[in-house]
Amino acid sequence: MAEDVDIARPADAPVLDRLxxxxxxxxxxxxxxxxxxxxxxxxxxxxxxxxxxxxxxxxLGDLIxxxxxxxxxxxxxxxxxxxxxxxxxxVDDTVREEILEELGPETVAEGVRELESDDAVELLxxxxxxxxxxxxxxxxxxxxxxxxxxxxxxxxxxGRRMQTEFITVPPDWNVGQxxxxxRDTPDLPERFYEIYAVDKAKHWQGAISLxxxxxxxxxxxxxxxxxxxxxRVSALDDQEEVARMFGKYNLVAAPVVDTTNRLVGVVxxxxxxxxxxxxxxxxxxxxGGVTSDEELSDSVLTIAKGRFNWLLxxxxxxxxASSVLGLFEGQLEKMVALAVLAPIVASQGGNAATxxxxxxxxxxxxxxxxxxxxxxxxxxxxLVGLVNGVAFAIITGLAAIAWFxxxxxxxxxxxxxxxxxxxxxxxxxxxxxxxxxVRADPAVASGTFVTTITDVVGFFSFLGIATLWxxxx
Amino acid sequence: MAEDVDIARPADAPVLDRLxxxxxxxxxxxxxxxxxxxxxxxxxxxxxxxxxxxxxxxxLGDLIxxxxxxxxxxxxxxxxxxxxxxxxxxVDDTVREEILEELGPETVAEGVRELESDDAVELLxxxxxxxxxxxxxxxxxxxxxxxxxxxxxxxxxxGRRMQTEFITVPPDWNVGQxxxxxRDTPDLPERFYEIYAVDKAKHWQGAISLxxxxxxxxxxxxxxxxxxxxxRVSALDDQEEVARMFGKYNLVAAPVVDTTNRLVGVVxxxxxxxxxxxxxxxxxxxxGGVTSDEELSDSVLTIAKGRFNWLLxxxxxxxxASSVLGLFEGQLEKMVALAVLAPIVASQGGNAATxxxxxxxxxxxxxxxxxxxxxxxxxxxxLVGLVNGVAFAIITGLAAIAWFxxxxxxxxxxxxxxxxxxxxxxxxxxxxxxxxxVRADPAVASGTFVTTITDVVGFFSFLGIATLWxxxx
Numbered sequence: 001m002a003e004d005v006d007i008a009r010p011a012d013a014p015v016l017d018r019l020x021x022x023x024x025x026x027x028x029x030x031x032x033x034x035x036x037x038x039x040x041x042x043x044x045x046x047x048x049x050x051x052x053x054x055x056x057x058x059x060l061g062d063l064i065x066x067x068x069x070x071x072x073x074x075x076x077x078x079x080x081x082x083x084x085x086x087x088x089x090x091v092d093d094t095v096r097e098e099i100l101e102e103l104g105p106e107t108v109a110e111g112v113r114e115l116e117s118d119d120a121v122e123l124l125x126x127x128x129x130x131x132x133x134x135x136x137x138x139x140x141x142x143x144x145x146x147x148x149x150x151x152x153x154x155x156x157x158x159g160r161r162m163q164t165e166f167i168t169v170p171p172d173w174n175v176g177q178x179x180x181x182x183r184d185t186p187d188l189p190e191r192f193y194e195i196y197a198v199d200k201a202k203h204w205q206g207a208i209s210l211x212x213x214x215x216x217x218x219x220x221x222x223x224x225x226x227x228x229x230x231x232r233v234s235a236l237d238d239q240e241e242v243a244r245m246f247g248k249y250n251l252v253a254a255p256v257v258d259t260t261n262r263l264v265g266v267v268x269x270x271x272x273x274x275x276x277x278x279x280x281x282x283x284x285x286x287x288g289g290v291t292s293d294e295e296l297s298d299s300v301l302t303i304a305k306g307r308f309n310w311l312l313x314x315x316x317x318x319x320x321a322s323s324v325l326g327l328f329e330g331q332l333e334k335m336v337a338l339a340v341l342a343p344i345v346a347s348q349g350g351n352a353a354t355x356x357x358x359x360x361x362x363x364x365x366x367x368x369x370x371x372x373x374x375x376x377x378x379x380x381x382x383l384v385g386l387v388n389g390v391a392f393a394i395i396t397g398l399a400a401i402a403w404f405x406x407x408x409x410x411x412x413x414x415x416x417x418x419x420x421x422x423x424x425x426x427x428x429x430x431x432x433x434x435x436x437x438v439r440a441d442p443a444v445a446s447g448t449f450v451t452t453i454t455d456v457v458g459f460f461s462f463l464g465i466a467t468l469w470x471x472x473x
Numbered sequence: 474m475a476e477d478v479d480i481a482r483p484a485d486a487p488v489l490d491r492l493x494x495x496x497x498x499x500x501x502x503x504x505x506x507x508x509x510x511x512x513x514x515x516x517x518x519x520x521x522x523x524x525x526x527x528x529x530x531x532x533l534g535d536l537i538x539x540x541x542x543x544x545x546x547x548x549x550x551x552x553x554x555x556x557x558x559x560x561x562x563x564v565d566d567t568v569r570e571e572i573l574e575e576l577g578p579e580t581v582a583e584g585v586r587e588l589e590s591d592d593a594v595e596l597l598x599x600x601x602x603x604x605x606x607x608x609x610x611x612x613x614x615x616x617x618x619x620x621x622x623x624x625x626x627x628x629x630x631x632g633r634r635m636q637t638e639f640i641t642v643p644p645d646w647n648v649g650q651x652x653x654x655x656r657d658t659p660d661l662p663e664r665f666y667e668i669y670a671v672d673k674a675k676h677w678q679g680a681i682s683l684x685x686x687x688x689x690x691x692x693x694x695x696x697x698x699x700x701x702x703x704x705r706v707s708a709l710d711d712q713e714e715v716a717r718m719f720g721k722y723n724l725v726a727a728p729v730v731d732t733t734n735r736l737v738g739v740v741x742x743x744x745x746x747x748x749x750x751x752x753x754x755x756x757x758x759x760x761g762g763v764t765s766d767e768e769l770s771d772s773v774l775t776i777a778k779g780r781f782n783w784l785l786x787x788x789x790x791x792x793x794a795s796s797v798l799g800l801f802e803g804q805l806e807k808m809v810a811l812a813v814l815a816p817i818v819a820s821q822g823g824n825a826a827t828x829x830x831x832x833x834x835x836x837x838x839x840x841x842x843x844x845x846x847x848x849x850x851x852x853x854x855x856l857v858g859l860v861n862g863v864a865f866a867i868i869t870g871l872a873a874i875a876w877f878x879x880x881x882x883x884x885x886x887x888x889x890x891x892x893x894x895x896x897x898x899x900x901x902x903x904x905x906x907x908x909x910x911v912r913a914d915p916a917v918a919s920g921t922f923v924t925t926i927t928d929v930v931g932f933f934s935f936l937g938i939a940t941l942w943x944x945x946x
Binding site: 058179183214216246247248250252270277284288300301303307310311314318325329332340342346347348355357369372383387392396 | 812
């Protein structure tokens with residue numbers, strides 16, 4: 001792998017053949033990054049231009065992320081028009097902002113002009129308004145207007161994700177006219193999967209997929225091929241709703257209409273895949289107590305600050321749980337085995353509740369859990385809590401008796417575990433459902449509430465039952 | 474919403490216009506399900522056939538899930554050839570298996586014949602081999618061979634996900650010939666986004682996207698449009714790798730080749746979206762201690778059994794942690810405040826470790842964390858642990874002093890928190906990395922190891938430091 005592959009291939013082959021970017025596991029070869037860094041320091045412009053032109057934007061993004069901060073900016077500057085700015089959408093926000101600031105509005109505006117509108121919006125939306133303005137000011141009026149209009153749509157809306165380049169045809173054309181139109185128009189979108197029929201005022205009439213066009217003879221009227229029922233989205237729809245629709249109905253593109261049913265853009269599946277991954281990322285991180293904007297390239301202090309709040313909330317609930325232990329100080333002193341076993345009751349409840357909560361959060365996110373099956377699912381979770389509660393009451397009870405040789409302790413811990421697993425199950429399912437109902441994100445907030453319940457119920461039931469059973473008052 | 478909409482629309486409108494399936498929130502209207510159930514009981518075949526023909530397969534799947542088990546089978550039987558079997562791929566595995574078993578191999582084989590190969594494989598792969606055989610036996614030899622070949626590929630491989638219907642052309646044709654071929658061939662795949670150039674032995678030559686075809690005039694040779702560098706996948710590639718490639722390079726379809734570079738199928742983006750959602754689902758559930766095959770329609774006992782194992786492992790680790798408390802029984806008796814505060818130390822460490830672990834698991838899954846940045850990320854996490862450790866040492870220490878009026882207790886709990894947050898950070902990042910290295914799934918196993926570390930280190934450091942500080946031996 002470390003051998004110098006430059007010699008093995010002919011000199012006129014593509015640069016990437018002689019100097020492969022990735023090893024067989026798909027990881028970037030350190031030698032590759034070094035060569036590029038070397039070329040940047042040596043100002044070897046022809047070699048850099050050749051590499052940058054050959055790389056896919058996604059690979060170019062990975063290369064940028066792997067370079068030192070100063071080299072990143074130099075690479076963009078040295079390669080000029082060969083540099084595809086959509087590669088900057090592939091790197092972390094922090095890295096992108098650094099680069100864009102260093103480059104200055106003039107250069108960025110040049111790069112933005114080459115992008116499809118959705119990529120341009122993605123690049124601009126991370127910047128603050130002042131920087132956006134500076135860049136937009138350097139664009140020709142028409143391009144500026146389009147981007148400004150897209151940026152007016154709310155964040156995470158279909159309007160922000162759509163591209164404004166698309167092909168429209170009058171519904172009374174035939175297949176031949178549509179094909180001739182595409183052959184004669186030089187400035188078509190980079191990739192497209194369907195064309196749209198609109199009336200003179202740009203009102204949506206229907207979609208025609210390219211495969212439908214290609215199977216039909218030239219005289220066939222488009223009206224025969226138009227799918228009027230094609231699902232479309234409103235520019236104000238949330239991207240998560242749009243992604244769910246794409247997933248459900250297997251779409252590759254969806255027309256975006258404004259409130260008057262005029263076609264204003266197209267959302268394509270590649271943007272939707274990004275949304276799906278983003279949303280999965282957010283839910284996973286939220287359940288783990290990490291803010292969704294934390295990135296691998298963030299500094300130690302940024303990350304520590306981002307995680308601090310969640311830990312602070314958790315500390316408060318931990319003190320709340322411990323204050324329950326504090327209520328029973330006298331009993332703990334009399335029977336220290338209770339102090340040793342109490343965390344087990346809390347922990348089993350917490351884990352069972354987390355299982356339920358995970359399922360609930362996921363089912364709410366995918367809309368599998370709704371008002372039509374809520375009652376059944378809540379009952380089922382309570383029963384699952386009861387079944388596993390009884391199972392672990394027996395196991396834990398026997399283990400406690402074997403350890404401390406106090407039969408009553410087995411009964412007490414068993415009863416407490418049943419209480420706590422049922423309470424955890426109910427908390428695990430009801431809390432996310434309530435949060436969803438009040439329009440809070442169940443993934444973000446459920447965890448704290450749920451483990452507070454299982455800690456408090458676990459300690460209270462265990463020590464309360466022990467007080468009664470052993471007469472410890 | 475509850476008004477009877479039947480009267481408002483003309484009788485010749487599509488049935489769904491008069492009887493909408495969903496309310497404005499996209500949830501299925503209970504009245505709709507009732508009407509369908511009623512029609513099933515009344516054997517109102519024309520109405521059922523009309524509804525089933527109008528519904529998208531995804532909506533038909535949702536309708537089936539909402540019906541009572543007996544009605545589901547009746548609906549399929551009553552609507553016969555109008556029923557699209559791909560709707561069965563939209564429901565939970567348990568529901569699908571029940572229906573397929575009730576229907577009998579003859580009817581299922583009829584339905585499978587109408588499906589694209591990838592949908593047929595998806596329907597069959599959930600069944601056990603005996604049932605598969607019975608159904609395959611009822612198919613014409615050619616269709617049976619195709620499906621059997623696909624089912625020979627390993628589970629979760631590209632070979633299982635691909636459809637075997639695709640369009641190939643000789644590389645020496647021109648645009649006009651390709652278009653004429655598509656116009657003249659009646660049996661084209663249902664949807665397609667590109668066509669493929671292959672030689673006489675079916676060896677891959679390149680891909681031609683439909684938009685490239687449509688922008689070009691008839692005499693243009695296909696050779697000018699062929700993308701030879703198009704990313705393709707091997708039939709044995711794991712679906713997760715395939716999904717990552719689609720996401721990275723914004724593909725809508727990818728040709729699948731066998732070991733001799735012969736084109737054997739095509740994976741399309743709609744299947745990949747399913748894979749992405751499946752994988753996100755698996756990671757999320759694994760982190761929450763739920764097996765990935767748990768479904769909302771499972772019975773109480775199935776679910777309780779599935780979750781039991783994880784809780785059992787957790788119980789063992791909880792006993793391990795409590796045994797550390799047991800080592801310090803004497804100290805706990807002398808100073809009961811230690812018993813009250815110990816869970817706080819464990820809990821803060823556990824939550825900080827979970828944050829780190831969540832980020833690590835996600836970064837490993839997306840390949841953002843690899844050998845080239847491992848050292849940097851590990852160091853960063855350790856530092857984040859230290860920073861937040863110091864912050865919470867101060868907060869918790871002051872709170873402990875305020876509560877118990879013992880200044881030394883604040884110092885002890887503070888030091889223990891620093892130890893535990895650093896230990897948790899290291900465990901949270903290193904354990905997933907080691908699991909990934911030994912080819913275990915980090916999402917499934919990390920949680921147990923990590924919280925065991927923070928429980929044990931938390932209890933041990935707190936009580937150990939307390940013993941030294943207060944001379945409690």
